[in-house]
Amino acid sequence: MPGILCCFKWVVDEAYIRAGTGKELDLDWVDYKISDYDRNAIEEAVRLQEKHGGNVSAITVGKPDDTKGLKDALSRGPEKAYFINDSSFDNLEPSQTAAILAEVIGGSSIDYDLIICGEGSSDLYARQVGPRLAAKLGIPCAAFVQKIEMEQDKIIVERKIEDGVEVLELPLPALVTVLPDINSPRIPGLKDTLSASKKPVIDIGLDELSGSFDPCLRTISISKANMERNGVKLSSEPQDISSLVDALIKQGVIGGVK
Amino acid sequence: MDFKLTEEQELIRENMREFTRKYVDPVAVEIDENSRYPEEVIKKLAEGDWMGMPYPQEYGGAGVEYLTYAIVVEELSRSCAATGFTLSCHTSLASGPIYNYGSEDQKKKYLVPLAKGQKIGAFGVTEPGAGTDVGAATTTAVLDGDTYVLNGTKTFTSNGPVADTFVIFAFTDKSLGPKGLSAFIISKDNPGLKVGQHFYKMGIRASQTSEMILKDCRVPKEDLLGKEGQGMQIAMATFDHGRIGIAAQAVGIAQAAMDESISYAKQRIQFGKPISKNQAIQWMIADMATDISAARFLTYHAAYLKDQGKPFSKEAAMAKVFAAEMANKHASKAVQIHGGNGYCKGFKVERLMRDAKITEIYEGTSEAQRMVIAGNVLR
Numbered sequence A: 001m002p003g004i005l006c007c008f009k010w011v012v013d014e015a016y017i018r019a020g021t022g023k024e025l026d027l028d029w030v031d032y033k034i035s036d037y038d039r040n041a042i043e044e045a046v047r048l049q050e051k052h053g054g055n056v057s058a059i060t061v062g063k064p065d066d067t068k069g070l071k072d073a074l075s076r077g078p079e080k081a082y083f084i085n086d087s088s089f090d091n092l093e094p095s096q097t098a099a100i101l102a103e104v105i106g107g108s109s110i111d112y113d114l115i116i117c118g119e120g121s122s123d124l125y126a127r128q129v130g131p132r133l134a135a136k137l138g139i140p141c142a143a144f145v146q147k148i149e150m151e152q153d154k155i156i157v158e159r160k161i162e163d164g165v166e167v168l169e170l171p172l173p174a175l176v177t178v179l180p181d182i183n184s185p186r187i188p189g190l191k192d193t194l195s196a197s198k199k200p201v202i203d204i205g206l207d208e209l210s211g212s213f214d215p216c217l218r219t220i221s222i223s224k225a226n227m228e229r230n231g232v233k234l235s236s237e238p239q240d241i242s243s244l245v246d247a248l249i250k251q252g253v254i255g256g257v258k
Numbered sequence B: 001m002d003f004k005l006t007e008e009q010e011l012i013r014e015n016m017r018e019f020t021r022k023y024v025d026p027v028a029v030e031i032d033e034n035s036r037y038p039e040e041v042i043k044k045l046a047e048g049d050w051m052g053m054p055y056p057q058e059y060g061g062a063g064v065e066y067l068t069y070a071i072v073v074e075e076l077s078r079s080c081a082a083t084g085f086t087l088s089c090h091t092s093l094a095s096g097p098i099y100n101y102g103s104e105d106q107k108k109k110y111l112v113p114l115a116k117g118q119k120i121g122a123f124g125v126t127e128p129g130a131g132t133d134v135g136a137a138t139t140t141a142v143l144d145g146d147t148y149v150l151n152g153t154k155t156f157t158s159n160g161p162v163a164d165t166f167v168i169f170a171f172t173d174k175s176l177g178p179k180g181l182s183a184f185i186i187s188k189d190n191p192g193l194k195v196g197q198h199f200y201k202m203g204i205r206a207s208q209t210s211e212m213i214l215k216d217c218r219v220p221k222e223d224l225l226g227k228e229g230q231g232m233q234i235a236m237a238t239f240d241h242g243r244i245g246i247a248a249q250a251v252g253i254a255q256a257a258m259d260e261s262i263s264y265a266k267q268r269i270q271f272g273k274p275i276s277k278n279q280a281i282q283w284m285i286a287d288m289a290t291d292i293s294a295a296r297f298l299t300y301h302a303a304y305l306k307d308q309g310k311p312f313s314k315e316a317a318m319a320k321v322f323a324a325e326m327a328n329k330h331a332s333k334a335v336q337i338h339g340g341n342g343y344c345k346g347f348k349v350e351r352l353m354r355d356a357k358i359t360e361i362y363e364g365t366s367e368a369q370r371m372v373i374a375g376n377v378l379r
Helices: A036-052 A067-075 A094-107 A129-137 A190-196 A238-250 B007-034 B039-047 B066-079 B081-101 B104-115 B174-180 B231-267 B279-307 B313-342 B348-360 B366-377
Strands: A003-007 A010-012 A032-034 A055-062 A080-085 A114-118 A141-150 A154-161 A164-171 A174-178 A201-205 B121-124 B140-144 B147-158 B165-171 B181-187 B193-198 B209-220
Touching (some): A003 A036, A003 A129, A032 A067, A036 A055, A036 A114, A036 A141, A036 A174, A055 A067, A055 A094, A067 A080, A067 A190, A067 B007, A094 A129, A129 A141, A129 A174, A154 A174, A190 B007, B007 B039, B066 B279, B081 B121, B081 B147, B081 B165, B081 B231, B104 B165, B140 B165, B147 B165, B147 B181, B165 B209, B174 B181, B181 B231, B231 B279, B231 B313, B231 B348, B313 B366
Parallel strands (some): A003 A055, A114 A174, A141 A174, B121 B165
Antiparallel strands (some): A010 A032, A141 A154, A154 A164, B140 B147, B147 B209, B165 B181, B193 B209
C-alpha cells in the first residue's frame, strides 16, 4: 500500500496579469491557482491510489495566507496536506523550495514511497525542484514522465525525451516529475470542494526548520514585453508574401538575403 | 460589511468555469442550433453534485448557501444560458417547493433523486389563459376516493419534455379564488400526463419547453404538496427563490456579452487601430461593466438575505428586473460593437441577444417584478 506525496505550488494565474502604465506588470488584481503541471502531479497520485490503494498527501511551501491553495489541492483527492509556511516564503527560488521540502520530508516522520512533482511550475518553469529534492533525499529521480506503472517495490516509467521514449525502472522510494500528457486532471465537484475544508492540514512553520534557505539569485526587475500590432492584412498570394518578407526585413525582425 | 466571497465560493466558481470550458462551451453552439437537450452535460453536472446545490446532504444535495448556487448559475449561464436555466428550473422551481413544502416521505421519494440529478424536475403553473395572472388557471383537481383527478393543459412548461417529476398546480376549489389552488407532485409515467406541443423558441433553445396535458390524471392523495388551497402561496414563494436564479442567469449572459465585446474590440481594426481605442466603444463597455457589477451585487444581496433567513421577495424582484433589463441592453450593445459580424451566426453575441430576452419574461415578467417591488415599498 504505497504512500504517495504530491508537491504543488500556488502561483499567480497569468490570465490576470495586466500591463502597468510603465514597464512594470500590474499584479494588484491577480488571482492565484495551483501550478498547471502540479495538477497533473496531484491527479496522477490520486489515480495511482485508486488503482493500488495506499494514501496520498499533498505538500506545499508558501505564505501563511495561501490557504485557498490547500483547499484546492485537497478537493482534488489527497487525504491530507503538509503546509510549510512563513511570511518570508514568497517568490522562493527552486533551490530554496527544494531545500525546505527536503528538510521536512527527509527529517520527519512522513512516510512515503513515491513523490510526484509537476515537470515545472507555471510561473518560473525552472524544472528544478523535483530533481533537486530527489538529490537531497538521496532517492532515484525520473523527470518528464508520461506514464507510471506501479509494482510491489518499484515503478516503471516512460520518459518523453527528444528522440523518443525512455523506459526506466526505479526502486522505491523514488521521485518523478510528470508531463501534462500523463493525464487530464479531474474538475472537483461541489462536494469535493466542500469536504476539502474538513481534511487535516499539518502546519509546519519556519521555527520548526533548522536549515538556512538563502537565495542564490537576485531579481533585478520583472517587466512587460510589448507586442505592437501594425494592423496590416496580408493574403496568401505571392505578392503579399513578398511584401511580408520585405516588411519583416525592413523592421529588422529577420535578416535580409546576402 | 464584507464583499468577499469565501475561499470555497471562489473555488466553486473557478471549478464551474473549468467545467463549462471542458463540457459546455464545445456544445453550446450546436445545442442552440438544433434545440437539443444536452443530456450528456446534465449527467456530468449530476456527477459533480451540481443539480441539488442548496438542499441538505441528507436529501441528496450539497447543502451550500443560495449565494453559492447563484454564483454557479451565473457562471454556467455565462457559457450557455439554456443549460444554466435547465439547472435553475430543475433546482429552484421543481426541487424547491418539494423541499420547502413537502412531507418527509415526499422529500425522500422525490427530492432525493432530483437533488442527486438522477431525475429531472419541471414546474407547471402557466396555462394558455393564465400567465402572470396565475389565478386565471382552469386546470382542476377533483378528489375521488383516495386520488385527485386532474384535467387541464399547462403551457410553456420548462424541462417538460425531459422531466421525470413535475410540480403541477390545479384548482381543488375554484370558488375560493386563489385560495382554491393546490400543488401536486406527478411522475412522468403517470398515464394521465402527456407531453403536448413542443415550443421552438427565439433563445435558450436547448432548454426544452412544452405543453403538458392532464387528462383524467389520477394523483394519489399523498402526492398533494402542502395542504389543499396552499398552491398560490407555494407558487409565489417558489418564484421568489427562482428569481434569484434568473437574475444570476442574466448576470452571466451580460458578463459573456462584455467578455466577447472586450475581446472583439481589442482585435477589430478600423481606421488603423483597434476599435477599443475609440471612446464610443469604451463608453459602451464602461456602462456594461458598471451595470453588471450593480446587477451582481443586487443578486448576491437577495441570495444573502435568503441565506440569513430574512425576507428577500422585494430584493429578488429588484435583482431580477434590473439584471434582466441590463442583460438585454448590453447584449444588444455587444452586437452593436460587433457590427455586421455580431448579427450573424458564429459570433456568440448573436445567441446572447436572443437568450437575454427570456429573462425579462419568465418567472415573472419585468412588469410583475415591479408590481412586487411597488407592493413592498408602498405598504
